[in-house]
Amino acid sequence: MRNRSWVGRLNPTVAAVKPSGIRRFFDLASEMKGVISLGVGEPDFVTPWHIREAAIYALEKGYTMYTANSGLPALRQELAGYLAESFGVAYNPGTEILVTVGVSEAFDLAMRAVVAPGDEVLIPEPSYVSYEPCTLLAGGIPVMIKTAKEQGFRLSAEQVEKAVTPRTKALILCYPNNPTGAVMPRRELEAVAEVAAARDLIVIADEIYAQLTYEGQHTCFASLPGMRDRTILLQGFSKAFAMTGWRVGYAAGHGDFIGAMTKIHQYTMLCASISAQMAALEALKNGRDEMRRMVGQYNYRRRLVINALKEIGLPCFNPGGAFYVFPDISGTGLSSEEFTERLLMEEKVAVVPGNAFGDSGEGHIRISYAASVENLTEAFKRMGRFVRRYRLEQAANMV
């Protein structure tokens, strides 16, 4: 009896969710010494001191209790101002903004609030690893839309139109994109918006990387004409303010959406941590200069990385946002998992295989440049050596 398996008694939906594609590499890399990791999806900066200090002060003052379900009123107020000023979209802080435990929670809430069993959800791929499982857990049917490197991994209105069926409920957008770093120009988003309106789609816009836009201006999907009320905008503090571990995100949208999400949130999460919310408030009030400084640093590194890839000879489109590049490694004759595993074992550089983000990521790797210039330089030296070796090997095999 002791060895009885309970898998058969688990919720089949949960049992069917695939384990994360990076787990194996995580385990391998964790056991090795001297690894330079370019596989990290979070800033290498520590949260700016004034933000940490504000949280310490809040603890000293005894702020250790629950907050309102939807978040500290002062934080929601500040968020409303920030969204209006930075992204040109106005929300009522009382009914249209919900503070969550990271964008991850906000995304899950949005899916559960919107998706009914059997509803189809359109997900551009390569895609962040949570979208498909969260859709499944909400009872929805993920419909992947494959984007291609030839199009710079941008989504076209035609692709959306083609994927829509009478059962389509929602469209997920994530630009700037994780894992590709792709951004969408305004006119292309406008075309997508037309389809969303014509097909009555609810758009879940994960814009966690909005502030990390290096080429052109970020267009907030909700700010497009007619899109505010059908868009659930998700943003957070993790990337722009280097606050991943604090877990503070937020959702903004029509009161019907935010109300439904708040209902789930109040029964499952109650509220985000008060210390983290206090820190987030400080970040919004006084952290924007420091944020811009960090974004400037990412941009320097982005150019270094694109240049290094060019020198190594790995084709890569120019990523306009986030802190990822998504080069094509198929020229080495290796699959993305082989490339990742051998690069790790032979050169001690960790990256993420592109297929962890869906089939259309095969032939690519995700490189994060949220790393010091020193580490990036050394990592690319090793990667260059690695790629040359496999090219030679491949050439020898052809003879």
Add this chain to the structure above:
Amino acid sequence: MEDKLQILELLAGDARLTPERIAVMLDRPEAEVRDAVAELEANHTILGYRTMVNWEKVGKERILALIEVRVTPQREVGFQAIAERIGRYPEVKSLYLMSGAFDLAVFIEGKTIQEVAFFVATKLAPLDGVTHTTTHFVLQTFKEDGVILTDGRDDHRLVMSP
């Protein structure tokens, strides 16, 4: 001008950056960066390239002191002449004209307390125009030029995350 400022900020953060690398980081032609750096060096905007060292790590004896100096400003030249005289001593690391209770803040570096005291007593205090000095010895350095000496460089992040 904007480019020059950016070049200077990059070099101030890491003097080892090559023009080639700066050119990539700023997305400018390399020749343009080289010319700009040459010009900034020639007109003494760039005064030098140095390494920041935590001398305690190698056990080098070093005493730092802040000397508050009160002086009598001179007709026509004000504080300029006396500041220049003081500043020329190699023992003086930094020198500032201050508002408040004293006039010049003089940072001295020496091997021993005696050496610093000797300098103040025999060189600084007797200068014409110096009316008063107060010497403060540094007991411990926590942060220098924006760098916290005790901060480790550990990366606490997971080795891989989505």
